[in-house]
């Protein structure tokens with residue numbers, strides 16, 4: 260599929276990425292990215308879970324979400340072969356009995372597959388797979404390249420102290436029961452709100468599993484009398500999400516179950532999304548009952564221009580100290596960052612470079628996904644990057660953007676946010692520099708808008724009647 264020189268360059272890039280002191284996930288992502296790019300195909304790294312019997316996608320490139328959600332990987336015969344240490348090539352997935360979901364592969368545009376084991380000594384711990392969109396007889400050179408990348412993945416796994424014993428468990432702890440539910444060829448949501456929510460997760464490229472696992476809560480002798488089945492599991496974040504979009508009266512009951520779940524399974528991370536939060540999340544993307552509601556003017560000044568100035572000076576002082584002699588590249592995310600970043604860079608006392616990016620909004624279509632509508636112009640490779648955002652709310656946007664920027668191999672990456680609504684976090688996200696931590700409520704001014712209004716206000720204000 261490619262010539263030796265291109266493979267050499269890709270290998271060199273991947274080795275450099277693996278050699279960086281970055282988190283394991285980033286290093287594995289860099290390997291998969293190199294494979295996908297240089298072979299002009301989809302690619303994934305599949306690792307065995309801690310029990311050694313189930314496989315989960317650990318990292319993937321250029322593969323649609325529905326294909327990643329297609330279900331049980333452990334029954335896929337081609338994977339079994341790879342996990343027994345063999346290299347597998349399938350030139351026509353539509354007519355090969357080893358492929359469990361040929362129709363989904365066809366829908367995803369996959370024609371040929373190459374699977375190479377990731378070996379840790381004598382033992383296969385996973386596989387790198389290449390998904391070609393055109394029929395392909397993989398050459399010896401293609402196989403040698405992917406084998407090199409699989410060896411590199413094994414080195415990254417083995418050299419990571421946190422995962423030497425429980426590599427996959429820590430990275431992607433898909434609960435055993437999840438694989439059973441992921442047998443479903445298509446997801447049958449119990450409630451339309453769940454489907455909307457799954458679309459938002461797809462939008463942010465966050466992997467999810469629907470109703471992954473039931474937790475027994477009470478027993479009568481040997482039989483379970485009460486269970487709790489969270490709506491979603493996000494393997495990449497090891498987080499369960501429960502939507503409470505039903506009647507408020509049922510929320511008390513659910514809260515009680517949740518308390519019990521936390522007592523019995525303290526290691527389980529779960530976020531409950533209340534109806535109001537959920538409706539507001541949907542409204543942000545133009546759907547749901549609150550989408551058409553309108554704010555009615557300024558309610559009160561939350562932070563005056565003078566208070567903002569003081570705080571921005573303090574942040575600038577901290578950044579100047581932390582980045583002395585490191586000339587950071589500050590990347591603003593359009594458009595709410597405008598006033599904040601303009602003031603920040605004027606108070607910073609060291610040289611900085613600046614750049615901007617913008618992302619698109621949810622379109623509601625079935626192929627909705629975050630799109631970068633304005634990419635950065637400067638290279639971030641080897642740079643100390645600081646992303647500058649107006650506000651962190653659910654954390655979805657920044658989680659996506661940070662992942663996206665990390666893939667470009669900056670030397671370091673931090674986030675500076677003017678405002679942080681910590682209590683409304685849906686996914687765990689910590690900004691490194693925060694101007695003000697605020698409670699609920701929608702704010703405008705100092706660059707932040709509502710419906711493109713009020714950006715020009717010098718103060719940060721809350722608005723009336725905003726749901």
Ligand code: 5GP
Pocket residue numbers: 595648649650651652653654655656657700701702703707708709
């Ligand atoms: P997240 O993905 O963290 O939920 O969303 C962050 C984005 O939501 C921000 O960049 C901002 O555009 C928008 N946002 C969240 N809360 C507010 C708010 O109170 N006021 C304004 N103007 N935008 C907000």
